[in-house]
Amino acid sequence: MGDLYYNGYSLMEALELMSIHFEADKKRRLLNAIQELKSGYSVHEVLEGLHFNQDILSLLFFSQKHGNLGQAFRSGGALLERKRYYRERIFSILRYPVMLLFLVIIMLVFVQMILLPQFHLLFSQMNISLSPVISVFFFLVVHIPMVLIGSVVGFFAVYSTYKVYEKRLLPSQKVDLLLKFPLIKTFLSLHYSHYFTQQLSSLLLSGLTINEAISVFEQQRYHSFFHSKAKEFRNRLVEGEKLEKLVESEKVFVEGLDVVIMHGQKNGRLGQELDQYSKLLLVKMQEKSEKLLGRIQPVLFLGIGSFVFVLYLCIFIPMFQLLGGL
Numbered sequence: 001m002g003d004l005y006y007n008g009y010s011l012m013e014a015l016e017l018m019s020i021h022f023e024a025d026k027k028r029r030l031l032n033a034i035q036e037l038k039s040g041y042s043v044h045e046v047l048e049g050l051h052f053n054q055d056i057l058s059l060l061f062f063s064q065k066h067g068n069l070g071q072a073f074r075s076g077g078a079l080l081e082r083k084r085y086y087r088e089r090i091f092s093i094l095r096y097p098v099m100l101l102f103l104v105i106i107m108l109v110f111v112q113m114i115l116l117p118q119f120h121l122l123f124s125q126m127n128i129s130l131s132p133v134i135s136v137f138f139f140l141v142v143h144i145p146m147v148l149i150g151s152v153v154g155f156f157a158v159y160s161t162y163k164v165y166e167k168r169l170l171p172s173q174k175v176d177l178l179l180k181f182p183l184i185k186t187f188l189s190l191h192y193s194h195y196f197t198q199q200l201s202s203l204l205l206s207g208l209t210i211n212e213a214i215s216v217f218e219q220q221r222y223h224s225f226f227h228s229k230a231k232e233f234r235n236r237l238v239e240g241e242k243l244e245k246l247v248e249s250e251k252v253f254v255e256g257l258d259v260v261i262m263h264g265q266k267n268g269r270l271g272q273e274l275d276q277y278s279k280l281l282l283v284k285m286q287e288k289s290e291k292l293l294g295r296i297q298p299v300l301f302l303g304i305g306s307f308v309f310v311l312y313l314c315i316f317i318p319m320f321q322l323l324g325g326l
Contacts (some may be wrong), residue, residue: 011043012038015037029050033047033049043060046220054223056201060071061074062220065208066203066240068206071142086289090296093297094144096297097297097304101304105108111141111311111314112142112145119138134317137310138314138316140310140314141311166170170228171224172225172227174225175188175252187288189253190284192225193257193281194281195223196253197224197274197275197281199217201270201271201273201275203216207240210237210270211238214230217233227233228248238261242262244262244265250260252279257277260274
């Protein structure tokens with residue numbers, strides 16, 4: 001969509017061209033959307049009725065203020081492409097470990113249901129007492145399934161409790177709660193800082209003042225945290241506080257953003273510097289994501305390998321003790 005818009009197509013022409021390649025139901029919905037646009041509805045309002053992603057709707061809302069609709073569509077497309085890429089990466093990383101885990105569970109059931117009863121019977125018939133090491137391994141094999149089931153049940157219980165509790169929290173309280181977890185804090189800070197700098201830079205480059213740009217953040221309804229925080233920022237700006245001080249006081253923003261804002265205001269190029277900084281934050285976010293994904297699979301393989309090793313010990317150590325007791 002963004003490419004068509006950049007190549008000279010109007011919004012209506014681009015949508016009509018895209019509708020040709022859609023199935024009947026999607027084509028009908030898109031043609032209805034075109035009629036709504038002709039009736040005077042804004043792009044983000046029409047696409048909200050088509051259940052578009054909230055991040056995309058937010059980008060389109062801001063584009064209505066800074067006038068760069070083509071760039072908003074391109075940014076939205078890039079955002080969806082990144083989400084698709086990381087979703088496929090996660091699936092690719094988890095596919096083999098999950099398959100191995102399924103096989104290990106089958107082995108565990110076999111050991112627990114067939115081998116352990118046989119070992120216990122042999123030891124009792126031959127009057128051989130279990131060594132402490134074997135007792136520990138037998139205990140692990142018997143109780144690991146209970147631990148796994150308990151962990152899964154506990155995870156869903158905690159998640160369900162959080163979702164119920166989350167509905168009672170204000171947007172800023174939700175963010176403060178998530179910031180208590182180090183890993184989530186890293187990515188949340190990068191994501192929120194990138195969103196803020198990207199949209200603020202576009203608004204400033206379009207000619208708006210800082211106060212006017214913050215008011216636009218307050219007007220949008222797709223990002224509840226920035227909607228509520230912008231109201232607070234605007235009131236404090238009216239009272240005479242500096243934007244860099246407001247940003248510095250917020251834990252959700254990355255360290256150094258206040259310095260970038262201060263430097264941009266001093267040389268009169270705040271919009272350009274925030275635009276460059278938003279691109280830098282995006283690169284950092286992608287690098288950290290790749291680094292994290294690169295660690296997941298080795299950790300999973302190590303955990304599954306350790307579990308398989310324990311199962312083998314549970315099989316062979318009793319056999320060696322039986323042979324020693326003959």
